[in-house]
Amino acid sequence: QLQLQESGSGLVKPSQTLSLTCAVSGGSISSGGYSWSWIRQPPGKGLEWIGYIYHSGSTYYNPSLKSRVTISVDRSKNQFSLKLSSVTAADTAVYYCAREHPTWLFDYWGQGTLVTVSS
Amino acid sequence: QSALTQPASVSGSPGQSITISCTGTSSDVGGYNYVSWYQQHPGKAPKLMIYEVSNRPSGVSNRFSGSKSGNTASLTISGLQAEDEADYYCSSYTSSSTRVFGTGTKVTVL
Numbered sequence: 001q002l003q004l005q006e007s008g009s010g011l012v013k014p015s016q017t018l019s020l021t022c023a024v025s026g027g028s029i030s031s032g033g034y035s036w037s038w039i040r041q042p043p044g045k046g047l048e049w050i051g052y053i054y055h056s057g058s059t060y061y062n063p064s065l066k067s068r069v070t071i072s073v074d075r076s077k078n079q080f081s082l083k084l085s086s087v088t089a090a091d092t093a094v095y096y097c098a099r100e101h102p103t104w105l106f107d108y109w110g111q112g113t114l115v116t117v118s119s
Numbered sequence: 120q121s122a123l124t125q126p127a128s129v130s131g132s133p134g135q136s137i138t139i140s141c142t143g144t145s146s147d148v149g150g151y152n153y154v155s156w157y158q159q160h161p162g163k164a165p166k167l168m169i170y171e172v173s174n175r176p177s178g179v180s181n182r183f184s185g186s187k188s189g190n191t192a193s194l195t196i197s198g199l200q201a202e203d204e205a206d207y208y209c210s211s212y213t214s215s216s217t218r219v220f221g222t223g224t225k226v227t228v229l
Contacts, residue, residue, distance in 0.1 A: 047165065
């Protein structure tokens with residue numbers, strides 16, 4: 001059974017960079033056809049797609065976040081990462097990592113990790 | 120990109136059927152049959168309920184069904200049960216190869 005687990009700093013100061021990692025177990029992150037995504041949910045609000053990295057290494061980002069987001073993969077550690085720069089309070093959210101199936105559905109999710117932006 | 124539009128809330132009595140709409144554009148919902156639906160209980164990660172407009176993953180009750188007409192997709196829950204009370208989100212592939220979620224709908228079982 002595939003499992004995803006987010007980790008990283010739960011508190012980030014304004015203007016700094018948010019960094020999260022998603023460890024994948026029970027399967028290979030290099031499996032063909034899958035994409036690895038980040039999705040966030042501000043407290044009490046809806047889901048927002050952040051971006052994904054394809055198994056080939058190609059990346060696609062939400063246009064509203066594109067200038068601040070970087071998603072990368074470390075195949076040797078079977079994990080992928082999110083960096084979001086110049087954060088503000090508006091970036092406070094529960095951040096989820098998820099696997100996206102080749103037919104564009106999110107079939108496995110991490111439990112989510114709350115990141116608070118505050119000085 | 121703009122979030123897909125869903126009603127903020129829908130309610131129904133046990134045993135009844137309810138339908139949640141998800142309206143987008145021809146660049147997302149209307150242009151592709153890659154609409155999926157997710158159920159989210161408080162404090163939990165979303166769970167896939169419907170994919171490719173109308174397909175159910177293994178283990179999801181057949182009380183959940185999906186459809187699409189033009190730029191609007193719909194999720195119907197029949198035989199409403201207390202455990203169905205949750206937030207529901209639609210999601211679609213877009214013409215820019217990005218993804219977009221709906222605004223979310225809170226389902227209340229009366």
